[in-house]
Amino acid sequence: STSTEAIRATLFPGDGIGPEIAESVKQVINVAGVPIEWEEHYVGTEVDPRTQSFLTWESLESVRRNKVGLKGPMATPIGKGHRSLNLTLRKELGLYANVRPCNSLPGYKTRYDDVNLVTIRENTEGEYSGLEHQVVKGVVESLKIITRQASLRVAEYAFHYAKANGRERVSAIHKANIMRKTDGLFLQCCREVAAKYPEIKYEEVVIDNCCMELVKDPGTYDVLVMPNLYGDIISDLSAGLIGGLGLTPSCNIGEGGICLAEAVHGSAPDISGKNLANPTVLMLSAVMMLRHLRFNDQADRIHNAILRTIADGKYRTADLGGKSSTSDYTKAVCGHI
Amino acid sequence: STSTEAIRATLFPGDGIGPEIAESVKQVINVAGVPIEWEEHYVGTEVDPRTQSFLTWESLESVRRNKVGLKGPMATPIGKGHRSLNLTLRKELGLYANVRPCNSLPGYKTRYDDVNLVTIRENTEGEYSGLEHQVVKGVVESLKIITRQASLRVAEYAFHYAKANGRERVSAIHKANIMRKTDGLFLQCCREVAAKYPEIKYEEVVIDNCCMELVKDPGTYDVLVMPNLYGDIISDLSAGLIGGLGLTPSCNIGEGGICLAEAVHGSAPDISGKNLANPTVLMLSAVMMLRHLRFNDQADRIHNAILRTIADGKYRTADLGGKSSTSDYTKAVCGHI
Numbered sequence: 307s308t309s310t311e312a313i314r315a316t317l318f319p320g321d322g323i324g325p326e327i328a329e330s331v332k333q334v335i336n337v338a339g340v341p342i343e344w345e346e347h348y349v350g351t352e353v354d355p356r357t358q359s360f361l362t363w364e365s366l367e368s369v370r371r372n373k374v375g376l377k378g379p380m381a382t383p384i385g386k387g388h389r390s391l392n393l394t395l396r397k398e399l400g401l402y403a404n405v406r407p408c409n410s411l412p413g414y415k416t417r418y419d420d421v422n423l424v425t426i427r428e429n430t431e432g433e434y435s436g437l438e439h440q441v442v443k444g445v446v447e448s449l450k451i452i453t454r455q456a457s458l459r460v461a462e463y464a465f466h467y468a469k470a471n472g473r474e475r476v477s478a479i480h481k482a483n484i485m486r487k488t489d490g491l492f493l494q495c496c497r498e499v500a501a502k503y504p505e506i507k508y509e510e511v512v513i514d515n516c517c518m519e520l521v522k523d524p525g526t527y528d529v530l531v532m533p534n535l536y537g538d539i540i541s542d543l544s545a546g547l548i549g550g551l552g553l554t555p556s557c558n559i560g561e562g563g564i565c566l567a568e569a570v571h572g573s574a575p576d577i578s579g580k581n582l583a584n585p586t587v588l589m590l591s592a593v594m595m596l597r598h599l600r601f602n603d604q605a606d607r608i609h610n611a612i613l614r615t616i617a618d619g620k621y622r623t624a625d626l627g628g629k630s631s632t633s634d635y636t637k638a639v640c641g642h643i
Numbered sequence: 644s645t646s647t648e649a650i651r652a653t654l655f656p657g658d659g660i661g662p663e664i665a666e667s668v669k670q671v672i673n674v675a676g677v678p679i680e681w682e683e684h685y686v687g688t689e690v691d692p693r694t695q696s697f698l699t700w701e702s703l704e705s706v707r708r709n710k711v712g713l714k715g716p717m718a719t720p721i722g723k724g725h726r727s728l729n730l731t732l733r734k735e736l737g738l739y740a741n742v743r744p745c746n747s748l749p750g751y752k753t754r755y756d757d758v759n760l761v762t763i764r765e766n767t768e769g770e771y772s773g774l775e776h777q778v779v780k781g782v783v784e785s786l787k788i789i790t791r792q793a794s795l796r797v798a799e800y801a802f803h804y805a806k807a808n809g810r811e812r813v814s815a816i817h818k819a820n821i822m823r824k825t826d827g828l829f830l831q832c833c834r835e836v837a838a839k840y841p842e843i844k845y846e847e848v849v850i851d852n853c854c855m856e857l858v859k860d861p862g863t864y865d866v867l868v869m870p871n872l873y874g875d876i877i878s879d880l881s882a883g884l885i886g887g888l889g890l891t892p893s894c895n896i897g898e899g900g901i902c903l904a905e906a907v908h909g910s911a912p913d914i915s916g917k918n919l920a921n922p923t924v925l926m927l928s929a930v931m932m933l934r935h936l937r938f939n940d941q942a943d944r945i946h947n948a949i950l951r952t953i954a955d956g957k958y959r960t961a962d963l964g965g966k967s968s969t970s971d972y973t974k975a976v977c978g979h980i
């Protein structure tokens with residue numbers, strides 16, 4: 307039976323538009339004939355009155371067991387006394403690397419048409435330590451933590467990724483001219499790993515300079531690896547080059563070989579439930595997940611179908627300047643698979 | 644005599660191309676008829692064997708006394724056991740705000756033609772505290788310090804600047820969703836100041852989002868105020884939008900009303916002494932200094948002369964795609980004054 311051959315994958319549809327766009331993804335994966343059996347769990351900020359929990363143990367266990375999953379948007383409530391769910395997932399599942407390929411979309415015009423880069427972000431430490439305190443009234447400090455272990459791990463992943471994907475160069479982004487010890491350690495780790503990959507070019511670029519070059523000539527870059535906050539900044543900047551967070555997929559690599567693909571855009575509560583959401587990012591993230599599972603043919607077919615639908619222009623959602631509903635766009639993609 | 648009416652201003656020509664471009668600035672200021680008497684001091688990394696010092700007490704005193712100055716590029720030697728001179732000057736002179744107007748140059752084409760924003764960067768604390776240490780082997784931390792005093796001071800300056808320059812909106816850039824206490828305090832201070840300027844719109848933007856919007860649509864922004872590192876990143880990103888550091892002037896506001904205008908680009912040792920350097924940024928920075936001194940007419944004339952020369956295109960230096968020497972370009976600017 308197919309169910310014995312099927313791959314079990316976890317699905318967190320998430321908040322807001324999450325469930326709608328997750329539905330679209332299930333459809334395209336079905337049409338492409340990938341035997342995925344979804345284990346669906348609700349993780350989000352719209353609390354279930356029965357559990358009173360945003361994040362159940364079962365949800366985490368599901369990813370740990372399946373080692374592969376797809377995650378929709380989760381709202382980050384500000385100042386409500388609990389940590390962001392995104393951060394909690396990163397921590398609990400040891401999601402140490404966030405990978406975001408950023409490619410210009412044929413037919414979707416922005417100021418840039420030559421973007422083809424991948425940001426790989428350390429996802430667990432740095433400026434995100436959560437360690438902050440008031441020293442005296444009016445003086446607060448926060449701790450940025452860089453460890454050799456996490457830096458080596460993300461550097462290893464970056465070079466591994468570059469090699470596996472036929473990329474030529476890895477650029478480590480830093481501010482070691484100011485943070486000599488923390489960013490210095492990060493660079494030191496990158497250098498050690500680089501030495502094991504003589505076939506991949508390695509360079510170091512100061513973050514301010516990197517941002518300037520990215521907007522002047524993004525073609526300068528190939529694979530970029532960096533500490534947490536720089537990754538947060540540069541991955542969004544890069545997304546902006548090709549049109550925004552509505553077009554850039556992402557996937558998180560975690561301890562024990564976990565791959566959790568993720569739509570990094572918001573949960574768009576204003577349009578949720580209205581069949582207006584753009585499922586492109588979640589679809590493209592699912593494509594990353596499929597490649598991880600080595601369903602390369604199916605991944606290519608879905609990817610090309612998305613590109614063709616967007617290039618076509620007939621079935622774009624409102625955020626891309628079109629008038630299409632979520633379901634019509636999804637149907638169009640399915641038609642191209 | 645003119646010397647009694649003359650304004651004394653400090654000049655640090657700096658390293659590399661510094662002396663050449665400072666020469667250009669002196670010429671244009673002369674031609675514009677501004678009665679400036681320069682007090683010239685060498686501050687830089689090319690050590691004078693007599694003093695063995697990069698930075699003399701007299702140099703600092705000169706700025707403190709004149710309260711106005713112009714500074715060329717100073718190289719930052721990496722890992723040579725002493726602090727960057729740029730940072731030392733910021734600290735010693737209490738240069739708490741770095742102001743960088745960023746405007747598209749008519750006739751100099753980039754991907755953007757609608758850039759008209761100003762970044763105001765807190766310049767003394769934050770991630771630049773220099774406080775770093777190894778906790779245990781393989782674990783290092785650095786401290787980001789945010790104080791109420793420095794945050795209020797830069798926020799005050801930003802709103803003052805916005806009002807004095809007819810700007811409509813101030814955006815505070817932060818990552819308070821992660822660094823709730825440090826960036827939270829920064830925002831709190833901005834809000835307090837904003838309340839005193841009801842005629843200026845105020846908004847808060849998360850840094851990753853800001854970077855994305857800057858590359859998608861820089862017209863979204865007007866005046867941006869932010870902690871040190873974000874300012875470092877966003878001011879360079881913004882410079883990239885209009886063509887790079889070779890086109891964006893800057894000025895530092897310091898304790899006791901000091902105004903130290905500054906070319907933020909590098910010292911370009913490779914072309915130093917060859918009459919190839921582009922003096923535009925130092926000239927534009929001098930224009931900021933002149934406005935500070937209320938030589939508004941002369942500032943306008945110099946500014947327009949620079950814009951016209953660049954728009955003309957006949958006398959551009961190599962970094963702007965031209966073939967002109969430093970001195971020919973300078974002559975052309977002088978001709979337009």
Ligand SMILES: CC(C)[C@H](C(=O)O)[C@@H](O)C(=O)O
Pocket residue numbers: 382390392393538570820821851
């Ligand atoms: C929502 C926020 C906590 C998060 C981050 O800063 O990591 C987001 O910007 C992201 O990039 O996933």
Ligand SMILES: CC(C)[C@H](C(=O)O)[C@@H](O)C(=O)O
Pocket residue numbers: 483484514719727729730875907
């Ligand atoms: C050279 C470096 C120390 C400096 C900084 O980071 O402030 C530079 O990037 C700047 O913006 O002036």
